[in-house]
Amino acid sequence: MAAENVILTGFMGTGKTTTGRRLAERLGREFVDTDELIVARAGRSIADIFREEGESRFRELEAQVAAELAGRRGLVIATGGRLMLDPDNAAALGATGPVFCLTASPADIVARVSADEGKRPLLAGGEERVAFLLQQRAAAYARFRAIDTGGKMAAAVADEIVAALALGPRETISVRHPSDSYDVVVGENLLPDVCALAGIDGPMVVITDSEVGPLHAARIQKPSFLEKLGFSGIPTLTMPAGEPHKNLDIVRDLYDQLLAAGVGRDGTIIALGGGVVGDVAGFVAATYLRGIDFVLCPTTLLAMVDASIGGKTGIDLPQGKNLVGAFKQPRLVLADVMTLATLPTAEFTAGLAEVVKHGLIADPVLWQRLLLEDWRIDPRRLAEDRLLRGDLATLITRAIRVKRDVVEEDPFETGRRAVLNLGHTFGHAIEQVSGYAIRHGEAVAMGLAAAAHLSATLEECRPSLPLLVEVILNDLGLPTRIPPALDPAALYAAMGSDKKKRAGRLRFVLLHDVGDVFVRDDVPEVAVMAALEAVSRTSINNQQ
Numbered sequence: 203m204a205a206e207n208v209i210l211t212g213f214m215g216t217g218k219t220t221t222g223r224r225l226a227e228r229l230g231r232e233f234v235d236t237d238e239l240i241v242a243r244a245g246r247s248i249a250d251i252f253r254e255e256g257e258s259r260f261r262e263l264e265a266q267v268a269a270e271l272a273g274r275r276g277l278v279i280a281t282g283g284r285l286m287l288d289p290d291n292a293a294a295l296g297a298t299g300p301v302f303c304l305t306a307s308p309a310d311i312v313a314r315v316s317a318d319e320g321k322r323p324l325l326a327g328g329e330e331r332v333a334f335l336l337q338q339r340a341a342a343y344a345r346f347r348a349i350d351t352g353g354k355m356a357a358a359v360a361d362e363i364v365a366a367l368a369l370g371p372r373e374t375i376s377v378r379h380p381s382d383s384y385d386v387v388v389g390e391n392l393l394p395d396v397c398a399l400a401g402i403d404g405p406m407v408v409i410t411d412s413e414v415g416p417l418h419a420a421r422i423q424k425p426s427f428l429e430k431l432g433f434s435g436i437p438t439l440t441m442p443a444g445e446p447h448k449n450l451d452i453v454r455d456l457y458d459q460l461l462a463a464g465v466g467r468d469g470t471i472i473a474l475g476g477g478v479v480g481d482v483a484g485f486v487a488a489t490y491l492r493g494i495d496f497v498l499c500p501t502t503l504l505a506m507v508d509a510s511i512g513g514k515t516g517i518d519l520p521q522g523k524n525l526v527g528a529f530k531q532p533r534l535v536l537a538d539v540m541t542l543a544t545l546p547t548a549e550f551t552a553g554l555a556e557v558v559k560h561g562l563i564a565d566p567v568l569w570q571r572l573l574l575e576d577w578r579i580d581p582r583r584l585a586e587d588r589l590l591r592g593d594l595a596t597l598i599t600r601a602i603r604v605k606r607d608v609v610e611e612d613p614f615e616t617g618r619r620a621v622l623n624l625g626h627t628f629g630h631a632i633e634q635v636s637g638y639a640i641r642h643g644e645a646v647a648m649g650l651a652a653a654a655h656l657s658a659t660l661e662e663c664r665p666s667l668p669l670l671v672e673v674i675l676n677d678l679g680l681p682t683r684i685p686p687a688l689d690p691a692a693l694y695a696a697m698g699s700d701k702k703k704r705a706g707r708l709r710f711v712l713l714h715d716v717g718d719v720f721v722r723d724d725v726p727e728v729a730v731m732a733a734l735e736a737v738s739r740t741s742i743n744n745q746q
């Protein structure tokens with residue numbers, strides 16, 4: 203089979219053509235530059251095409267070239283700055299190979315293209331205009347894997363891409379904590395390599411649940427040292443799936459099994475599953491023999507963007523959720539997006555609520571991506587659609603960075619980390635009063651809507667923000683309206699029992715704007731009730 207294409211996109215002046223040429227040389231491939239191809243075929247410059255036939259004609263020519271190149275393989279393709287921003291072009295070319303988006307600062311861009319001044323009308327206006335355009339296109343480019351070209355020669359950027367191609371689709375985010383740091387790797391087909399990536403060279407055991415184990419545990423490959431010692435496989439301990447099993451009985455049972463398997467202090471636990479498995483296995487790893495190593499392999503969207511980052515582990519007591527736990531940092535987190543292809547759609551959608559939360563907390567680009575892109579998907583599509591997998595990987599990476607930045611600033615939850623509770627003061631009350639009939643992610647979606655209404659009621663944000671928040675959540679398939687059976691007064695009472703309460707006062711995370719949140723603990727009851735009433739009414743789009 204012919205090699206895949208490699209596609210380069212990015213703003214003008216990021217070096218797509220020079221890097222692409224270098225890369226093609228390095229890989230021994232044919233190089234195609236879509237702008238050059240269009241100019242050669244039309245027999246006139248792009249500026250002339252624009253002047254004589256208008257921009258729409260140029261976009262037509264781009265679409266033709268994209269469709270044609272999508273039928274070929276083994277190419278390095280440098281695309282015009284906006285070609286891949288067209289969804290059809292992106293779908294056509296993105297199916298043929300990995301896409302890299304070259305990035306650079308406005309100053310670098312202006313410096314690089316200044317030699318061409320005059321031929322590049324977009325650059326009139328200098329750095330300020332470039333910064334403006336970059337900001338406008340940031341969300342559209344953000345779906346592609348970024349390669350920073352700042353201060354680098356084209357050859358060095360090409361080297362970086364060669365290295366990235368050799369590793370396959372994966373990106374690493376480093377998380378610092380008070381005693382060390384660990385990597386979070388987001389990518390495809392990571393599970394087989396977990397032992398090598400984590401550098402495990404001693405005994406290991408997989409902890410998973412009854413749903414995930416049969417689907418994914420076999421993909422973890424036995425390291426060669428085990429093979430040499432004649433061991434047949436990696437012991438796998440399977441707990442029943444679901445939140446009701448995140449309890450002390452399961453923990454005791456796992457201790458017994460670890461002892462029976464002879465796992466000592468040099469052992470490593472590989473947690474394979476959603477947030478429940480991660481929390482249980484993490485708690486076991488924190489306490490068994492006073493602590494052994496553990497690696498997290500989250501298999502739900504929620505666990506990837508939220509539960510696996512930050513070092514909190516915990517279990518539930520009959521009196522409430524997460525009442526017992528420990529801070530325990532993993533040795534490595536591997537978020538293999540391939541595992542999400544088997545996730546039930548409702549679980550995927552629920553995880554999106556935490557992605558929305560992270561966008562609202564600190565990342566307007568992430569937020570815009572949720573507006574621009576269609577994430578109401580059947581996760582099974584991930585198995586076939588490489589562009590979708592790539593889009594999801596970059597989305598997850600951004601969401602993880604938001605949580606990473608917050609937990610690095612506040613590793614033991616004494617300050618800033620409170621912002622991660624956006625939507626959760628309401629959300630937890632909704633879960634509790636519904637008797638946990640409402641999924642966490644759905645309750646968080648309602649909670650985010652309520653928090654936005656509360657912010658508007660208190661005049662902390664513009665009056666239109668709550669509606670925007672609701673529209674985004676609804677578009678993702680998430681509910682924003684509290685079912686009529688849940689009485690606002692009962693919800694308010696339930697909030698009073700939330701364990702995040704400070705000195706007897708309710709704390710709320712509020713919004714000034716997207717990406718700008720803060721904590722207030724002097725919110726009057728009447729304002730909270732008004733917000734609850736607002737999200738209890740039937741919405742404009744007839745959702746109940």
Ligand SMILES: NC(=O)c1ccc[n+]([C@@H]2O[C@H](COP(=O)([O-])OP(=O)(O)OC[C@H]3O[C@@H](n4cnc5c(N)ncnc54)[C@H](O)[C@@H]3O)[C@@H](O)[C@H]2O)c1
Pocket residue numbers: 411412413414417443444445448475476477478479481501502504505508509510511512513514515516524541542543544545546549
């Ligand atoms: N430690 C933290 O910082 C933190 C943060 C947020 C949430 N949490 C905890 O996370 C838990 C929720 O996590 P969750 O939403 O991942 O729930 P979960 O672990 O219960 O997973 C949801 C369901 O999906 C199944 N599943 C998981 N991955 C699958 C896959 N790839 N294919 C098919 N089925 C799959 C599970 O078996 C389960 O039935 C809660 O207990 C919550 O308290 C912890």
Ligand SMILES: [Zn+2]
Pocket residue numbers: 508556626642646
């Ligand atoms: Zn949550």
